[in-house]
Amino acid sequence: MNFLLGALNPIAFTLGPIEVHWYGIIIASAVVLAVYLSVKEGRKRGIIDDDIYDMLLWALPFSIISARLYYVIFQWSYYADHLNEVYRVWDGGIAIYGALIGALITVIVFCRKRKIPVFLMLDVIAPTVILAQGIGRWGNFMNQEAYGAVTSLEFLQKLHLPIFIIQQMNIQGAYRQPTFLYESLWNIAGFIILFCLRGRKNLFKRGDVFLSYVTWYSLGRFFIEQMRTDSLMLGALRVSQWLSLVLFVGAIAMCLLKRYWQPLEPWYLEGITKYDNK
Template sequence: MEFVAFYLGDINIYWYGLIIVFALLIGLGISKIMFKLYGEKFSPMWDLLIFIIPVSLICARIFYVIIHLDAYMSNIGQIFCIWQGGLSIYGALLGFLATSIVFLRKYGYNLWLWFDLMMPSILFGLIILQLANFMMQFSLGTPLGLDIPNDHSLAEYVEYRYRPTGFEAYQYFQPVALYQAFAYSIVFIISVLCLLINRKYKFLAEGTVFLFSVILMAIIRFGIGFMYFSVNKDMLLYPMQWIALTVMIATVFIYVVKRFQHN
């Protein structure tokens, strides 16, 4: 799949940018529905978005570049080529959290409730981005055997130009981005159902949907990390797995502290 979707005169319109805009618009629609169900004003979200969008994108890119620093040291200019893919989920989440906390605290909004209500939109965005990574072959899993038939339904065919150095003979790789999109879809459904049921029965404390969704996201990223392509097989865990493990532990700690304070 080509990077450029179409041209407006001399301006290149990239698929990755269009996909991000699509995910953002649908995500806003989902959030608006959730806010309406819970009787929360949605209008402040527009003010929050002015800060969240640029900060989250910048953090997502910086985080990705830091993790893959060796690949960028030889070509510094590639750091700014965001249209070629390369956004870290954790970087985006960090930017989102930092911006949201400052904004919500400053204007006196219910932080944990807002996080709960925004979580389905975050998950939807991640699903769309992972599907984009799959279609554009940005995320490669481990290579599959050379004898894989052309109609293999559980493999991702990777064009020759996108194959890693030394693995040009391999046509098929584990579709890790597709696996993640499917797993995030399950978490998305769970989060929406919990919010809908909790609207009536109030069985979950504020922040629970958000925290448990983050834990599940980290577990998914940690597990699928074992299927990601890497030329370094001597590592116990890859950098993203260590980050996922840290996020899991930190989120569980926050949940326990929150429950202790609530009781």
């Protein structure tokens, strides 16, 4: 088969001197969808809309900053000699785990200030966060990032991928494993599972939806990260693999300990209860 298509243009359009990238459009669209779904679910659990909107105003900038800091810290051997590039986020170099850590800290602080149960808020937003992550990976696709090892055209064709994906995986003269796609599908599958299960009675205690998200995401990320060639390394494993391993074990342990030490923890479906200091 003869492919005539070239790589997709990462720039969607220009506004004078400003270039608007598909990466930003895709990420922004994912965030808007996540907020919309979180607000709808939050209403059912007794969380008012403004709490979610206000939390987002704090979480977005902090998550971007922490995502960049995470990347810079593990690439300090380069940035130590290029301090003027530390803030150049538009040149690439942000880490999703860094963004999640920053967002988590923001949610915890915000909820404690507003006297909202932290785990309940995390339960509400967790499924939409993993959906946004799944959509966001297509921004990496447009930038030809988050790819895997060199592979063959025949292998990609056997995956029955659309031509535009196959051609976009031709990076620097070689076809690459579409690891962005593997993670996107894994994340969207996680969203579907959590979305379908969280409405069942007597299944999830408060905090279980969030911990299930952490378990699911970290499990997939551990194996998919091993396939990538652009990852930050730390010893024998990639940085994200180490963190995925810690999160996977930690989430399962916390879920079991919560069931043992807090058997009277409210069910997720109860939402805000009279015992919560709202």
